Amino acid sequence: MPDQTATARPLVVGIGGVIGGNSSTERALAIALDAAAQEGFRTRMFGGEDMARLPLYNPRATVRTDDERAFVDAVRDASALIIASPGYHGSISGVVKNALDLLQETARDERPYLADMPVGLITTAHGWQATGSTIAALRSIVHALRGWPTPFAAAINVRSTNFDDDGGCSDPAVHEQLSLIGRQVARFAPLVGDR
Template sequence: MDEQTNEGGKPLVVGIGGTIGARSSTERALCIALDAAAQQGFATRLFGGADMARLPLYDPRATTRTPDEQAFVEAVRGASAVIIASPGYHGSISGVVKNALDLLEETAKDARPYLADMPVGLIATAYGWQATGSTIAALRSIVHALRGWPTPFAAAINTQVTRFDDDGGASDPAVVEQLRLVGRQVARFAPLAAAMPG
């Protein structure tokens, strides 16, 4: 399994999530989880809303890929773990997050295709509880289809009651701890995935 290492040989956790426009609560939540993985000795790479906005709609017949598409695919190829965060839109994940994940079809013929054998942390944010559950369920199904391993704990955040700030925190300390747990779990399981026979 080829894993990318950065910053003095550290394994990489890639974060995927956010919304187009201003830095969203989803992206802020993802950053808290990535920071927890970094505290466990991992390098991190964020593909937030602005990054995903630059990805064209996935066309499986395209013969070339843009530099942004190439950078995204190469980062995931080299990752030891991934964290995906999506807002709950109409009961499921957002289109920009799904479009980014669709682009992983580029890895179909790799020695390690898609998210095979990787731990994948999941975060859903929504304005109300109902969409958080269905969005987490959708993310789990997608990760299974991509051959990844959703970590046991997934963070479901109701942004109607929890507010994120510009300093990397949130109004509810329990939510911050849940997000940190997502980051710690992907860090904990990544060495186990690396030890699996190819």
């Protein structure tokens, strides 16, 4: 018999990473999701390789792949979201944008897009300039999708902060910032009601 308490717990979905492996972005996202899990939430991450399996969003497509349906269904089931993107040329990566474009599939739902959902934001970049513009781009996208960006967002310069394979971070202050994002989405998620 399935564990009913596990599926009854609210879900935080994480979206982020790059194609080609376990990136700094995914490792940062994992720290934030771990903090949400410590608050009692289920978590599910869609990393770079997951997003790479999503075809380019075609609004006229009449059939969606299994990967597309799994992604949209997870977001539909979520009480909160955390989006992490590397800063590519001053904005978000193509795979993250493509995944967010796919949320158009929820336009006619009772809760369309990210309506009333708390959304934590993380950016990583090789320098500070791209982190600020990427956070601003993510905030704009979340607002357009009717979501609520959490008050705190993490901008991480990966030239000065390293992540290891065991979930560690070389800068305790950055680790705390990422954990704060997980705690904030967990704190604000009950405000949107049971999902």
